[in-house]
Amino acid sequence: MVKLAFRNIFRQRVRTAITLAAITFGVAGLILAGGFVRDIFFQLGEALIHSQSGHLQIVKSGFFTYGSRSPEKFLIAAPQLLKQEVAQLPEVQEVLERVSFSGLLNNGKTDWPIIADGIEPDGEARLGSFIQIVEGRQLSQRDAFGIAVGQGVAKALGLKTGDKVFLLANTPEGALNTLELDVVGIFQSFSKDYDARYIRLPLAAAQELLNSNGINRLVISLKSTAETATVARKLDGMLKSGEFESRTWIQLNDFYEKTVALYEQQFGFLQFIILIMVLLSVANSVSMSIFERTGEFGTLLATGSRPADVIRLLMTESALLGLIGALLGVAFGVTAGVLISHVGIPMPPPPNANIGYLATIQLVPIDIARSFAIGFLATTLACIWPGIRVVKLPIIDALRQNQI
Secondary structure (H helix, E strand, O other), rough: OOOHHHHHHOOOOOHHHHHHHHHHHHHHHHHHHHHHHHHHHHHHHHHHHHHOOOOEEEEEOOOHHHHOOOOHHHHEEHHHHHHHHOOOOOOOEEEEEEEEEEEEEOOOOEEEEEEEEEEEHHHHHHHHOOOEEEOOOOOOOOOOOOOEEEHHHHHHHOOOOOOEEEEEOOOOOEEEEEEEEEEEEEEEEEEEEHHHEEEEOOOOHHHHHHHHOOEEEEEEEEEEEEHHHHHHHHHHHHHHOOEEEEHHHHHHHHHHHHHHHHHHHHHHHHHHHHHHHHHHHHHHHHHHHHHHHHHHHHHHHHHOOOOHHHHHHHHHHHHHHHHEEEEEEEHHHHHHHHHHHHEEEOOOOOOEEEOEEOOOOOOOOOHHHHHHHHHHHHHHHHHHHHHHHHHOOOOHHHHHHHHO
């Protein structure tokens, strides 16, 4: 039956070629669209990780709920032991200390409300690969009283590298303290909002300003983003219940989850449209072929073949057609994806972002398998309804088609 079905599908070569083209481009379109959306998720996730949040963060319990209003109440006084314990996990690249607080930045003429991160400069430079220095240089351990400011902050205060600024903040005891700092660099991250409010200064200078040796959070950098969930489970078992809590970069960036949900809905609708297009195109071609062969099927039924045998033959033909078309689609889609990724697609900055990026096609096996299955199943199922209509014709009426 397979040999007969294979010969049958190539009797009308032009029609078969058109049908195969529809399947091929449909499957390839699904692979390329899915790979493009996957790349958006990947690029957005990496930008958030390597410009703001890191892969995971450990804080005192309640910090993510109430810390923005009273960060001084959630300081980790002696983080070294916990830091060493986390750093021993095989998936962990680095563990960094951060202290975050709000304050006012003054250029001698005006104030600007900011959020400051006291950081370990050298470690943060390794983590922050998506942060671009637009003027000056990276903050380093040698800059005891240096400061790097977001591009939006620099624009608001008219700052340039070499300027002196004054940072005012409240200590945990409620006193007002000030620190004179030198602007060593102006940075641009993925987010306009981040650049408009954030500054960075060495951890020791921040602790001197706050009159405290504590930190707000431990920021964890992993060797691979794919290991985030694994490390999160290990931290849940490692951290003392009620004292510390951890969150992944996805939990820290709800914008990412909302973006993923939006694009997944859009891609699901795109998949549905491509499926319908392939199904209608193939169904039209298969229907024409079937009804042209009505007399042939009448002869098969008249010589003792059962209706189920005719349906099986038609499904075998459609399955072979779908298999060939889906394989060609996978080959074309993967090849096109590799070539496009090699060249790259220049993309403008997304909404609320500063930096454009070079998009690629992420070829994920599950997306390729799903696209193949859609093309194959759509073609195979397309023959069922016209096949049932043909075998339900009275044999004598079907045989008359041989005389036309």
